[in-house]
Amino acid sequence: FIVFSRIISTITSFALFPFVVEHVGKEVYGVYLIVMSVTGYFGLLDFGVMSALTKYVSEYHGKGDNEGINRIINASFSFYVFIGIFIAILLFACSAYFNSFFKVDSSNIDVIRKLFIIAAFSAIFIWPLSTFRGAIQGLNMWKIDATVNIVNNIFLAMATLFLLFKGYGIVQLFIATQVLTILANITLYYIGHKYTGFRISFPYGEFN
DSSP: OOHHHHHHHHHHHHHHHHHHHHHOOHHHHHHHHHHHHHHHHHGGGGGGGHHHHHHHHHHHHHTTOOOOOOOOHHHHHHHHHHHHHHHHHHHHHHHGGGGGSSSOGGGGGGHHHHHHHHHHHHHHHHHHHHHHHHHHHHHHHHHHHHHHHHHHHHHHHHHHHHHHHOOOOHHHHHHHHHHHHHHHHHHHHOOOHHOOOOOOOSSSOOOO
């Protein structure tokens, strides 16, 4: 399932790339890549929490310690809430001052500003919700993770075709991508909650 998921993801990316570039244009797609690159750099603020989350959830699961699973998930979730808000603030700042660092054609300034703002709003949700993907992986539910990823890629391909054929642009496509990512992580939360019964408590201060 994991291999199949990666194959689907790779095929989807390669198949959609020329289609997206053809419809939105090289310059606009380049602007999109700038936003994605800046957003990707903020991934360094994870500080290894996701790896620790996966490790300890797996360890507690092996011991049958659901309370331990609950503690590590809530500690990680609380951390990611604050990180998500911090990154959102940085991305909002980027939306206002990006033209001080990047040379962008004046016709694309509005597009890149909107993309940064969308990324900022998304960070508030995607970072905390990513906790549940780590939890699912820690529970060794790799088939579930892979299945959700496959479904997400299929829906993304469908959304891309629909939006671009209807004449929408990269902004609407980016919104669809972020929404699908959020929905995928919510699905993983629901599955993980059903499996272990963990409860979300925020803010959570018991990190030991």
